[in-house]
Amino acid sequence: MSTYAAPLKDMRFLLNEIAGLKEILGFPAFSEVDADTVDAILDEAAKFATEQIDPINIIGDRQNSPKWDNGVVTVSPEYKKVYKLFCENGWHSMPGDPEFGGQGLPNLVNFAVNEMWRSASIAFALCPMLTMGAVHAIEHHASDEIKQKYLPKMVDGTWGGTMNLTEPQAGSDLTAIRTKAKPNPNGDGTYLISGTKIFITWGEHDMAENLIHLVLARLPNSDPGLKGISLFVVPKFLVNDDGSLGARNDLICSAIEHKLGIKGSATAVMSYGDHEGAIGWLVGKEGNGIAYMFTMMNHARIHVGLEGISVAERAYQHALTYARERIQGAIIGDDDSKKNPKPILFHPDVRRLLMDMKSRVEALRAVGYFTAGNMDIAQNASDPAARKKAQSYVELLTPVVKGWSTESAIHITSDGIQVHGGTGFIEETGAAQYLRDSRITAIYEGTTAIQANDYIGRKTAREVNKETGEVGNTARTLYKEIAVFADELAKDAKLGDIGKNLQEAAKALITTTDWAIKTYGPQPQVASAGSVPYLKLGGIVIGGWLLAKSAQIAQKKIDAGDADPYYKGKIGTTRYYAKHWLVQAEAISREIIEGGESVLALDEPLF
């Protein structure tokens, strides 16, 4: 077994050199935070993740998963203990608004700290993640009365929060939602909610004293489409005016799911209003439920993308530990290893697996942190043009971070098993859990196909500049930035080979983007058939760009006499990525442009 160690070197490098931490800390909103404090926060979070959260990951998965009994869900004592300490030590409230007890840190710093929680245990970290999602929805859209009543205790973790969107017939398509809300006949302004919600992450548990459910439901005589859906706050226990807990609301967790992964979290089937109706309070205006949810969407999707990055990192560390320990077979081309056995790390193919895992994790992390930094710039920069550009990058990169990180994570965690050989297939070694846990990340908060359609469609081919009529400006701007950088790097005496491969990859991305913009209108099915490979192409090239930028900075540090081996590692990792991943760009481009029609060619009876 391995112990999680937060990759603080890489995190700090990305925060400072790629994601713009220094600029962000200069914004007035963060005048209370300085670089030393960020350093101290990262150190303490790393310690907490390693010592407290990482050890309970296996407990939730295979030893003592949440148990359901007649509507009550009980989690393991270890989960309860760590949750309590997590809240008491202020980690739960970290991302909250200072007005309600949060710490007012940059989103970027929260992002890095959240990587640690999720590497240590996705299942555990989902609980605070969902609560904070609900907190943000209330913070942005609910009345002051609701905010004051619920937020302080949700921010500090005393109460949990959940998001109730999905129903058995309403998965990716939320227009099919049937849960009903009607004005309370007693006329007190509340609503009575009834219906069934499924796949509610941490929908019921005993770590928090109360659970505040955010529920999408339809009011009587409302629009049958998305505009007829409203958002309600529906607490498990009604909250009295003095903040104490009152009567149990008419809602129950009628079952929890048996899942492939994230077994440490309770995924609930929620039944609202089996009797008189669950009492709920309207958030914002009637009919705005979906719009409110969508303002949360960028945030939620980027955070699921971060789950992919995190679990991939954890799987890499796990595989690396094993590869350093396990001795098996002589190493090809190394006769000495017949007499003095070496660990499997020295086998060329194990090396390849580890390099592949490492380089991809670092590329994913770079894109994630770059996007998270742009979120801060978009919200806080004083220059409106800088804000606008940052926001456009966040919009464009959100589906990439979500879709590409999670799809990659499935392959990286699978490679982690491969490094272990047969023992990786056995649950006791722990490698399998990371693959199982990673699998959901490419599904929830919008499947990969939904991300890919968003990326090729709304974020590229349908992004029209209202003034000039130009299409796909954000994508073109970013890819041009990449191409210009690649041209410069291609001339570099030491890193020119990396620059050359990035040049070719950027060219493939630009060509494919032109094709996508041209094809999307007249042949939407062909474009859509190529959308997932297009997402992959975007991820590979954008990730390669940020790795290459990192390598350039690392080379400068080395040239200036910095002997930190991290920099040498960064350059070697980038070179591997350039020669194994960037070279795929051209093939994927052909796959998209030439292969779209073949996806749709067979008549249905031929399947």
Added chain:
Amino acid sequence: MKVLVPVKRVIDKDVRVRVKADETGVDLANVKTGLNPFDEIAIEEAVRLKEKGVATEVVVVSAGAAVNQDVLRTALAVGADRAILVDAGDVELQPLAVAKLLKAVADKEAPQLIITGKQAIDDDAGQVGQTLAALLGWGQAAFASKVEIAGGAAKVTREIDGGLEILEVKLPAVVTADLRLNEPRYPKLPDVMKAKKKPLDTTTPAELGVDVTPRLKTLKVSEPPKRQGGGKVADVADLVNKLKNEAKVI
């Protein structure tokens, strides 16, 4: 009552230490460092004394390079009130020099109690606490697993070979913390953020009038010999025979 807690910055306990190729020492470049774990226990004890109302102020002190500020900030986040950095630059500080520096600080601060770790996990010298007590002419109680303050004295339970020894030392005194004295807490995030605002004063060996020139010379630092493969013994008689004739230990 004022409590002074001397702390050391050491290689992180989870880092695999490597000996330098030229055998002049261990490789410290780009290696993660942190608070000496025994000093964490000492800080925790001091903070608990303050929470119980026994101590009124907890001051942490560290001697070494400017980067030692990091471990002082950690101590402030856990609950120390202020910190003193003795900035000695890159000079190698040996146990006697550290004890002298701490004596100079103690003379100024006049604490009633000094608690520090029983040893640092890097060089394992375990000399500073005892030497400091001798230099100050104070009583000392090393390897404490329990500390009770009452009536101007400290009742200290010490872990010794074969059991526990309970002794009483008159204050002021020096106590060194053993592993089982307490379980250090995690600093809370709001306190980590506030630590930056707590006072941290810097002084130097020259200002304290202490000569820190090294007196010990390190001849060589090398890896322990590689463990040779073991063997199986057939029975007890065989074992006794081997112990007698091969290992020559009985």
